[in-house]
Amino acid sequence: MAQQGETDELFDIKTSFYNGNYQRCINEAQKLKVNPQLQEEKDILMYRAYIAQRKYAVVLDEVNDSSDDLSGVRIFAEYLCDVKKREKILLDLDKKMSGNVDISKSIFLYMASSIFYLEGNYDATLRTLHQSDAIECIALMVQTLLKIDRVDLARKELKRMQDLDEDHILTQLAQAWFNLALGGEKLQDAYYIFQELTDKFSSTALLLNGQATCLMAQGKFEDAESVLQEAMNADSNNAETLVNMVVLSQHLGKAPEVGNRYISQLKDSHRSHPWINEYYTKENEFDRLCRNYAPSVSS
Numbered sequence: 001m002a003q004q005g006e007t008d009e010l011f012d013i014k015t016s017f018y019n020g021n022y023q024r025c026i027n028e029a030q031k032l033k034v035n036p037q038l039q040e041e042k043d044i045l046m047y048r049a050y051i052a053q054r055k056y057a058v059v060l061d062e063v064n065d066s067s068d069d070l071s072g073v074r075i076f077a078e079y080l081c082d083v084k085k086r087e088k089i090l091l092d093l094d095k096k097m098s099g100n101v102d103i104s105k106s107i108f109l110y111m112a113s114s115i116f117y118l119e120g121n122y123d124a125t126l127r128t129l130h131q132s133d134a135i136e137c138i139a140l141m142v143q144t145l146l147k148i149d150r151v152d153l154a155r156k157e158l159k160r161m162q163d164l165d166e167d168h169i170l171t172q173l174a175q176a177w178f179n180l181a182l183g184g185e186k187l188q189d190a191y192y193i194f195q196e197l198t199d200k201f202s203s204t205a206l207l208l209n210g211q212a213t214c215l216m217a218q219g220k221f222e223d224a225e226s227v228l229q230e231a232m233n234a235d236s237n238n239a240e241t242l243v244n245m246v247v248l249s250q251h252l253g254k255a256p257e258v259g260n261r262y263i264s265q266l267k268d269s270h271r272s273h274p275w276i277n278e279y280y281t282k283e284n285e286f287d288r289l290c291r292n293y294a295p296s297v298s299s
Helices: 011-018 022-031 036-052 056-062 068-081 083-097 106-118 122-129 135-147 151-165 169-182 186-200 205-217 221-234 239-251 256-269 274-293
Strands: none
Touching: 011 022, 011 036, 011 169, 022 036, 036 056, 036 068, 056 068, 068 083, 068 106, 083 106, 083 122, 106 122, 106 135, 122 135, 135 151, 135 169, 151 169, 169 186, 169 205, 186 205, 205 221, 205 239, 221 239, 239 256, 256 274
């Protein structure tokens, strides 16, 4: 990591990754020549961008057991790639996290906590993240605390990020997430943050979904639709865009088949996504209730 006053050779790659421009991150990482001390950090960003594009095979083929941080990236790719391995991965992580962990390996801590987060184990997520002062780990802490409605604690972690680097793109994103959670007049502030990042860097599905969420929360569904259409053009298979399209189609009163198409696409391409898991749970519960209250057929 560059010290204050020094030029960060990886700034463009990091920025591309954090704002969701994953292909640009990969392209720049492949071209950029850095000193040996930064090589692993550059590779980690590139492999994480491949993971974000769901190109897990690239990571699994190229990343072998090496440093803790790179091994964390590989474990995360394995977790996302193979549902059958998840139970063992979780058991191994629990065992490793209960022992002596090198807290300087912030990427490993971030990858481990990301797995716990996706599992809905927010206590384990926070316990893991609490060990690191890396801004990326604090950002996930903010996200997790907002997820469990601890806005008071999220505010403290956001302040910690601002004290570390108030101009960092992750600090800006965390501020936007926090404003979204507060709602009300803060929704417009969140929208402006996403818009400013889009204007400053590039229009990505991640930033466009942020804008669309702000607009929907304000009841501006027609405006949100145009933003989500732009997000679909940027990445027609982005899970968050598809989820937002499902929600939007309901609010706009579109024909049921419109929303069902997006749900079918999610089931096909993102079958392990938390939204789809919850959808299946509710679908099964509805079927159970229907069976329980169905009229009995007398013989």
